[in-house]
Amino acid sequence: MEKKNIDWASIGFGYVKTDKRFVANYKNGAWEEGGLTEDENIVLNECAGVLQYAQTCFEGLKAYTTEDGRTVCFRPDLNAKRMHDTALRLEMPPFPEDKFIEAVKAVVKANEAYVPPYGSGATLYIRPYMFGSNPVIGVKPADEYQFRIFATPVGPYFKGGAKPITITVSDFDRAAPHGTGHIKAGLNYAMSLHAIVTAHNNGFAENMYLDAATRTKVEETGGANFIFVTKDGTVVTPKSDSILPSITRRSIMHVAEHVLGLKVEHREVTFEEVKDFAECGLCGTAAVISPVGKIVYKDGEIAFPAGMEEMGPVTKKLYDTLTGIQMGRLEAPEGWIVEID
Ligand code: PLP
Ligand code: COI
Numbered sequence: 001m002e003k004k005n006i007d008w009a010s011i012g013f014g015y016v017k018t019d020k021r022f023v024a025n026y027k028n029g030a031w032e033e034g035g036l037t038e039d040e041n042i043v044l045n046e047c048a049g050v051l052q053y054a055q056t057c058f059e060g061l062k063a064y065t066t067e068d069g070r071t072v073c074f075r076p077d078l079n080a081k082r083m084h085d086t087a088l089r090l091e092m093p094p095f096p097e098d099k100f101i102e103a104v105k106a107v108v109k110a111n112e113a114y115v116p117p118y119g120s121g122a123t124l125y126i127r128p129y130m131f132g133s134n135p136v137i138g139v140k141p142a143d144e145y146q147f148r149i150f151a152t153p154v155g156p157y158f159k160g161g162a163k164p165i166t167i168t169v170s171d172f173d174r175a176a177p178h179g180t181g182h183i184k185a186g187l188n189y190a191m192s193l194h195a196i197v198t199a200h201n202n203g204f205a206e207n208m209y210l211d212a213a214t215r216t217k218v219e220e221t222g223g224a225n226f227i228f229v230t231k232d233g234t235v236v237t238p239k240s241d242s243i244l245p246s247i248t249r250r251s252i253m254h255v256a257e258h259v260l261g262l263k264v265e266h267r268e269v270t271f272e273e274v275k276d277f278a279e280c281g282l283c284g285t286a287a288v289i290s291p292v293g294k295i296v297y298k299d300g301e302i303a304f305p306a307g308m309e310e311m312g313p314v315t316k317k318l319y320d321t322l323t324g325i326q327m328g329r330l331e332a333p334e335g336w337i338v339e340i341d
Helices: 049-053 076-089 099-112 185-191 193-201 245-257 271-276 313-326
Strands: 021-027 036-039 056-060 063-067 071-074 125-134 143-155 165-171 207-210 225-231 235-238 262-268 279-284 288-297 302-304 337-339
Touching: 021 099, 036 099, 049 125, 056 076, 056 185, 071 099, 071 313, 076 125, 076 245, 099 125, 099 143, 185 207, 185 313, 193 207, 225 245, 225 313, 235 245, 245 262, 245 279, 245 288, 245 313, 279 313
Parallel strands: 165 207, 165 288, 235 262
Antiparallel strands: 021 036, 021 143, 056 125, 063 071, 063 125, 071 337, 125 143, 225 235, 225 279, 279 288, 288 302
């Protein structure tokens, strides 16, 4: 497969139009088969449910070129399941999970020339999404929906790639107790935009959100879960009903325990104890594992021992193991790698 002539090493996390995308419509109570199209534009009624009441959700996963030249995706079944759960919470008709995986494969196959080569530092980001498409003026779910998937080659989410970032504790909340923080609804991201612009204007790469009820517990950032490492090498991740169940985080916890033999804890994490951790990182499809060097908050700052130049030793081990599995350098647990053929 001849690859596109793109300077893979220098692309950031942005949109690049690729050749084909998948579209399926939901009408009269059923999903149509759907198929690939070249048209990247969508024409909608002015009163479409997505435009008026933000009835939309999305997913994110990646395709990789492995060391031996195969094109693979990482755990698309978990994205299919999470989008199913999200849809139910938003009163949308779930897109069938098996068809989701087939559509992901079809989009990657049709855009294989855009899957960055092995070792380039870039990957193909795949964005499935769904929205209410018919006119809705009373506050209620739409009757018609569109499910789509596009793909775009991306580089690192944070400038500087694997260099530690500085984040801040947000004065704003991301998700309410019993709200929608645990699903991938567009509305969660809309309401985080003011907080992220504020953080960027103050010189920070991201926000740490605390739990809205007590503001004492660590939740997540706008686009990634946290992983911490204690001084004795235990990997700790925050547990909360209002954070997104990150597929990357779940995968890291599995490899930490079963491949690296580390102790792992998935539990509530108080902000008070963060200063005692040896390492901190953000994990997600876009973020991969991005090390956090420093957290600035109202009354001071926490500087992690590994400093601002490199990731800490345990974070590095987790990063190498996760990306080793994704790029085919290490054996993957059963079912994690789906080949595009
Ligand atoms: N948390 C939020 C708010 C996110 O948007 C994402 C990205 O999908 C994640 C966490 C990480 O989840 P995943 O590892 O499934 O990409
Ligand atoms: C992802 O990691 O797939 C996300 O959706 C996060 C977003 C901030 C790009």
